[in-house]
Amino acid sequence: MLEFFLPVIQSALCSAGVNTDKPIRLEQPSDKKFGDFSTNIALLAAKECRRNPRELAQEIIAHLAFPPDTVARIDVAGAGFINFYLTPLFIMQSVEHVLLEGDEYGKGNIGRGKTAIVEYVSANPTGPLTIGRGRGGVLGDCIANLFETQGYEVTREYYFNDAGRQMQILGESVRLRYLECCGRETDFPATHYQGEYIREIAEEMFRDHGAELAESTEIQIFKKTAEEIIFKSIRKTLERLGIRHDSFFNEHRLYIEEDNKPSANNEVISALASSNLISKYDGATWFLTTKLGQEKDKVLIKSSGEPSYRLPDIAYHITKFERGYDMIVNVFGADHIDEYPDVLEALKILGYDTERIKIAINQFVTTTVDGQTLKMSTRKGNADLLDDLIDDVGADATRLFFIMRGKDSHLNFDIELAKKQSKENPVFYLQYAHARICSLLRMAQQETGFNASGRAAEYQLLQQLSSPAEVQLGFALLDYPDMIKTSLRLLEPQKMVEYLHSLAELFHRFYQECPILKAEPEVCRARLFLSLATRQVLRNGFRILGVSAPESM
RNA sequence: GUGCCCGUAGCUCAAUGGAUAGAGCAUCAGCCUUCUAAGCUGAGGGUUACUGGUUCGAGUCCAGUCGGGCGCACCA
Numbered sequence: 001m002l003e004f005f006l007p008v009i010q011s012a013l014c015s016a017g018v019n020t021d022k023p024i025r026l027e028q029p030s031d032k033k034f035g036d037f038s039t040n041i042a043l044l045a046a047k048e049c050r051r052n053p054r055e056l057a058q059e060i061i062a063h064l065a066f067p068p069d070t071v072a073r074i075d076v077a078g079a080g081f082i083n084f085y086l087t088p089l090f091i092m093q094s095v096e097h098v099l100l101e102g103d104e105y106g107k108g109n110i111g112r113g114k115t116a117i118v119e120y121v122s123a124n125p126t127g128p129l130t131i132g133r134g135r136g137g138v139l140g141d142c143i144a145n146l147f148e149t150q151g152y153e154v155t156r157e158y159y160f161n162d163a164g165r166q167m168q169i170l171g172e173s174v175r176l177r178y179l180e181c182c183g184r185e186t187d188f189p190a191t192h193y194q195g196e197y198i199r200e201i202a203e204e205m206f207r208d209h210g211a212e213l214a215e216s217t218e219i220q221i222f223k224k225t226a227e228e229i230i231f232k233s234i235r236k237t238l239e240r241l242g243i244r245h246d247s248f249f250n251e252h253r254l255y256i257e258e259d260n261k262p263s264a265n266n267e268v269i270s271a272l273a274s275s276n277l278i279s280k281y282d283g284a285t286w287f288l289t290t291k292l293g294q295e296k297d298k299v300l301i302k303s304s305g306e307p308s309y310r311l312p313d314i315a316y317h318i319t320k321f322e323r324g325y326d327m328i329v330n331v332f333g334a335d336h337i338d339e340y341p342d343v344l345e346a347l348k349i350l351g352y353d354t355e356r357i358k359i360a361i362n363q364f365v366t367t368t369v370d371g372q373t374l375k376m377s378t379r380k381g382n383a384d385l386l387d388d389l390i391d392d393v394g395a396d397a398t399r400l401f402f403i404m405r406g407k408d409s410h411l412n413f414d415i416e417l418a419k420k421q422s423k424e425n426p427v428f429y430l431q432y433a434h435a436r437i438c439s440l441l442r443m444a445q446q447e448t449g450f451n452a453s454g455r456a457a458e459y460q461l462l463q464q465l466s467s468p469a470e471v472q473l474g475f476a477l478l479d480y481p482d483m484i485k486t487s488l489r490l491l492e493p494q495k496m497v498e499y500l501h502s503l504a505e506l507f508h509r510f511y512q513e514c515p516i517l518k519a520e521p522e523v524c525r526a527r528l529f530l531s532l533a534t535r536q537v538l539r540n541g542f543r544i545l546g547v548s549a550p551e552s553m
Numbered sequence: 554g555u556g557c558c559c560g561u562a563g564c565u566c567a568a569u570g571g572a573u574a575g576a577g578c579a580u581c582a583g584c585c586u587u588c589u590a591a592g593c594u595g596a597g598g599g600u601u602a603c604u605g606g607u608u609c610g611a612g613u614c615c616a617g618u619c620g621g622g623c624g625c626a627c628c629a
Contacts, residue, residue, distance in 0.1 A: 165629085410621090
């Protein structure tokens with residue numbers, strides 16, 4: 001709809017001699033009495049032109065040239081809003097596009113010929129995925145889907161590290177549990193991984209090797225085996241949620257020197273050094289962020305000679321630029337919030353266009369069971385496992401609950417609610433609308449031989465629908481393409497969830513108020529087409545969210 | 554102490570600086586001999602934590618106060 005309105009308004013502003021660099025914003029008033037769409041451009045421009053907003057609005061209106069039979073009425077209201085009222089005919093005509101475009105409806109082309117990389121999950125293989133990680137996983141997956149709708153070629157990447165200290169501790173943890181399997185006493189440190197999965201890995205190793213590994217203090221085999229098993233479980237868990245990465249990037253690559261070329265990490269150090277932002281003191285190599293207005297310098301290479309996580313992080317992002325991505329999206333949890341400003345700062349200094357980087361940070365998840373809040377920590381082993389949650393509530397509810405709140409809000413995941421097979425559970429409300437339409441169409445086929453395909457010539461029957469429930473539903477269907485763009489711009493799939501919820505609601509109302517199969521044959525078919533269009537938008541939306549569209553419930 | 558996020562109906566949450574702050578759940582009152590009642594209609598429920606400021610207009614932006622969450626490592 002934006003594409004319909006904006007050019008007309010723009011040219012009216014020109015003809016009226018209004019010069020403003022304020023963007024024209026079109027909004028849907030909360031109250032229909034203020035029109036289907038509304039713009040405040042006259043209010044904004046009036047200030048710059050030093051004119052009375054209402055008079056200016058009147059003048060703009062006089063220059064608006066919409067095609068005939070599209071806009072029924074244009075009013076000036078309130079302080080100087082311009083309100084537009086569409087004709088039911090135009091709305092219902094537009095619904096035909098939903099049916100004609102089908103699965104393609106809502107897609108755009110602003111990303112055509114462009115590439116995007118979306119990095120998400122990126123958990124190191126130290127343990128099974130927790131519920132907290134799940135939120136970022138689903139958020140990232142939906143964001144990747146949103147980019148794809150606009151024509152971007154999207155790479156879904158998982159960044160991980162299987163070296164480092166935490167992995168050492170993991171290997172050591174498994175080794176100690178293994179020794180226990182061999183019947184030895186161990187003094188298991190509190191700093192090690194306490195989780196049950198460590199025992200399971202140890203038991204598996206004991207089954208495969210017997211006690212033959214007990215004498216060695218070499219932990220490599222324990223680490224390696226643990227890593228493999230854990231990674232497999234992580235991928236399996238993600239797969240259950242429909243999350244599949246195209247690319248797994250091992251941080252290790254950034255450490256490798258070959259053909260006398262310095263490692264990616266070292267190249268970062270050299271580059272920053274030539275900007276005089278590197279200094280060595282206290283045995284470590286520092287990024288002089290105090291020169292950039294920060295409180296403290298940041299360690300890039302520890303006194304042990306190993307890089308801290310920041311250095312490879314910078315090098316990693318450089319690879320994203322070098323790989324040529326037009327859009328670079330990072331999804332991570334609030335615990336990493338202090339990390340990215342340094343990375344961005346470094347990239348900017350090194351001459352990369354950080355405008356291309358978008359960051360989506362999701363706040364944490366607390367889970368409640370019977371009103372009790374559960375706390376979690378991977379190391380303490382009392383984590384809420386994502387797998388358990390999926391077992392409990394199913395993949396659809398898991399996905400939808402993670403994104404049905406804004407990513408900035410602390411999510412309260414009510415497990416009891418997600419389990420309920422009743423109307424209190426929003427998952428069912430959405431899916432029920434889809435199933436209801438499928439049922440209706442099955443019935444229509446049985447009773448009247450109605451077949452959805454090959455009827456494009458009849459789509460214009462939609463134009464005879466004019467009751468409020470029908471027109472409001474039709475109108476909502478037309479919002480879908482703009483809704484995708486909004487969700488994408490804000491990196492916020494939650495907008496889509498809300499939209500689909502309101503769409504389901506409008507359908508239920510239409511269904512309640514307008515008899516379909518019992519109507520006159522032509523009205524019946526028109527209403528079936530409207531239902532079909534609704535089903536199409538629900539499906540397209542569900543696909544973005546990764547939620548299934550059941551044919552019956 | 555400091556950086557980021559949050560504070561909106563009893564509960565969970567919406568509201569690109571716009572008009573009378575909206576949904577769902579819960580509560581109450583209605584709607585199934587008729588296409589899935591997992592649905593629909595209606596009612597009640599608010600000093601948007603507090604105090605100032607910016608402007609035609611503030612839940613939204615700014616400053617401060619109070620509460621809650623997450624970080625603040627030569628862990629990642």
